Amino acid sequence: MKDATTELLTSNGRIRLDQTSRNGSGINSLQQAEEKILSDLINALLAEGLWDVGERGEIIEAGELLSTDSFAGSVLGTLLTAEDHELSERRSSSDCIKLFRWRRLPSDASYLLFPVRPAIVQAYRYVTGGGVYEVSPAAQAVPVRIGAMEVWSRITGALYPVNAGQTEGETENGVTRLTKLLQLTLEQTGWTCEEQSGTSQVSAGTNPPQLEDLAGLERLAAFRDRPFHPVAKAKGGWSRQDYQRYSAEFGQPITLRWVAVQRRHLLQSGGVRVSETDAPPSPAELLLSVEEQRLLKKAMQRLQLPEDDYIALPVHPWQLDVILPVLLANEQAAGDFVPLDVVTGTYYASSSARSLAPASGGTAHVKLPLGIVSLGAVRYLPAVHMMNGERGQRLLEQAKERDPVLRDQLSLCDETCWWAYLPESADYFDDPPRHLSALVRKYPSSLMESDGTALVPMSALAAYALNGSHVLDAWMRVKGEEPSPAGAEVLFGEVCLHFLHLCLRLFRLGVMPEIHGQNAVLVLKDGHAAGLLLRDHDSVRLYLPWMEENGLADPCYKMKPGYPNSLYNGTPQKLLYYLQTLGIQVNLYSILEAVTEHYGIRESRLWQVMKSSLLQAMELAELSSDVRAIVEQAMFDQPVWPWKNLLKPLLEQEGVPSGSMPSGAGRSVNPFHRLSLN
Known part of the structure; x- marks a missing residue:
């Protein structure tokens, strides 16, 4: 393994993947889908700090692994051939991969190992395709690559040893329920992939998406479902x-x-x-x-x-x-x-x-x-x-x-x-x-029946068809252009600008709708972003003082007595939280990720496009000096941002599920602040 290990190490002891190994050969649709679920799971665990509980996890350099484990070369050699979807030849030399090592107990000799990279939306993200390996030095065994269920079993077994198992008839706790949801996600994803690989009838997943086909775009969006959530499907x-x-x-x-x-x-x-x-x-x-x-x-x-x-x-x-x-x-x-x-x-x-x-x-x-x-x-x-x-x-x-x-x-x-x-x-x-x-x-007939108008759910922009086409390809063709990375970058900027501009205009009035990709629909007119269509209005959040200043009446939502609610917010910063999380971290970032993967554009470049769009949107939105100061401080000056947790709320869920999705917030890096540091 000497040659492989030597190739992996750079002068500063960091690890890089071989660009020539990422050709996608031998990877079927089911493996790709399962790897996506694994990636979402690991990234959620990283963002919510669950890998770090009890000082079990640590970031290490490849050189450190070589110095402590005599057989580390076999691990690194395996990582060398990993199919890395997140890196491209456009990445700079500073985009180096590190390793994350996790032990069930800090004193254990055995551990899990997987590659991570410094990221913009959170401190580190898993290198998709790199794999999670279980390493057991005591057994002198070859490192074993494990899947999402095995990873989840190791984590929950260590963090929730008492709650992980339940007897028949007991009300399910959060650990048991989430474990079943993850297993079901993998199972149902397999059903979809089997259908696609056979005589598929999933036209939206196999044919180029058409901008005028709203139902087809909805089907396409379903393949990704709620972005970044490991049990969304x-x-x-x-x-x-x-x-x-x-x-x-x-x-x-x-x-x-x-x-x-x-x-x-x-x-x-x-x-x-x-x-x-x-x-x-x-x-x-x-x-x-x-x-x-x-x-x-x-x-x-x-x-x-x-x-x-x-x-x-x-x-x-x-x-x-x-x-x-x-x-x-x-x-x-x-x-x-x-x-x-x-x-x-x-x-x-x-x-x-x-x-x-x-x-x-x-x-x-x-x-x-x-x-x-x-x-x-x-x-x-x-x-x-x-x-x-x-x-x-x-x-x-x-x-x-x-x-x-x-x-x-x-x-x-x-x-x-x-x-x-x-x-x-x-x-x-x-x-x-x-x-x-x-x-x-009822959709507006003025949009549905207008020539040259297309309704594109933003969630459809976060997915792409099995034949490799993306909605932006169809959009570019409507504009008379051949699909290209440069064209995709321009359209991504147009999406960001239009979306952020209208969101900020609502924010200055003290209003913020539920703006994830399923609810927000982009209106295209003759190939240009011309508007935004909103649906599902039961979670329009507000900040009453600003509403009253602008002559807007309290909607007087009907709330369950004694239960917390997120519709009424005590500060403008709490209202802005929903633009930072649902609007940017979930909606726009899921589109950014898909554009990065499909067109090979460097992720930091698209974050820069989003930042420029946000700055321009702040000008177009005609914010008062006070409102602008709040937006600037939260969006650019603060080193940390709120983070919408995915796993912890489900783990902490008690009793039988209700009609409201469990919700919770954490903290993460400010992507625009982190971008400026890079």
Whole structure:
């Protein structure tokens, strides 16, 4: 191993990977997907400090390993041939790889070893493709490369030795639940990859993405799902058949089922009883053709269910077959709702699974509850969330009235048409009723029906198709350009500038929507960024003093008494947290990562593009001196930034999952401050 070891070491004792080894040969789609999950897992553990608990982890140089372990050459030689997706020939000589060594106990001779590199978004990141090796000097064994489940088992066994195992019948603790989610993520990822390698029907994953195909872009986004979250793809409760029928990646049509619900048991828009208001458009009128509505009426007539007393509500087929018979069995037996023998209305799943897009391509989409567990939460759809979404939408509409640029460039999906089963005896926060509801999301017809206009979910920019194409390729072609790294860099800057400009205009009014990539949709007009479309308004956060200064009314969100909330923020810095984390660390950085991987552009170069875009956005947003000072200090001057934790909230989750995703914050490096130091 002498030659390999010599090649690995530079004059300063750091390790570099051989550029010629990274040609992708022999790596199939499943291996790539599993490596991505491993990468997300290791990086989350690094960012949240879990590797460092009890001084178990340390950064070492290759030379140090050689001096302490006689067989270190075999480890380094294996790393030499690692397929490194994160480094490119454009990287400078200062971009050197180090090693991270972790021991179960500080005194242990055995350890885990994997390559890391100094990073911008966090102190160190795993070198994708480098591998995690279990080294056992006492056994004189060859280092063994291990996968995500083995890594997770070693970590949890060391940090949570008491809680890791549970007896049958106990309520799952966070460790057990997260372990199952990771296993399920790997399993369900394998199902997708098997389908892709065979006679795939996943058109969005295999064909070049088209800008005008919103449903196809949603399917593409589903391949990445929530960026950087190692268990994002897990859909607890779905069998393999369910996953293939209902997940967005498979692109299968979903035909709606329907139930007739007694009007007196339904809440609707505004939080009022359906029986107490004039009849607005029904779900069927908004979602179905005239002929389909006729079929629905005939089904109700056959069961002698008068429309004066009942209203037909759409239900996801899996929900009707699996969840309602169990959780709402008594209510069904009492006649509160009656399943109808009609199947009509064809839709396709979006990347969020609950939201469905019409096969006809119309403006009315539908969001339905699902009793699956994703990211530690049950994906039901409670009335209180839809009420808050309606109030959040009104707040954003007020903000548009106060700012001419927002009025022109910010668009909103209309989410004011909804229905929720809630018996008069039930509480807003009771669980079972939340499993029967529906929201019709209406996209602006001015955008959907406008020639030359394309709606691109920002989450789709964080993924790329299996054939190697990226959405930016299609965008460049619309502009009459051949895809190129230079063109991709320009478009990335355009995305950053447009997004950050509008976010800062909202921030100066004391408002910040939920701006991760699933909710924020880029509006392109004739090949140029022309606006931003927001959807899912139930988490529009605010800072009341600035709102009141700008004439915006408190939306008076309905909150569960005694529970913390993140909608009302006590300082502008806490409101800005959501731009730093969801907006930059999650949304824009996931796009940056995909552009880096696909086009081979140096990551620090794209961070510089983002920084320049942010500075320009601050000028365009017309911030007051006080607001600008807050933004400058938080974005550029502070050496640390808030960090949205992914694993710790799930590990600390107690009891059964609710409808809210566990959340928590930590601290990390300021990427723009770190960029200036480099």
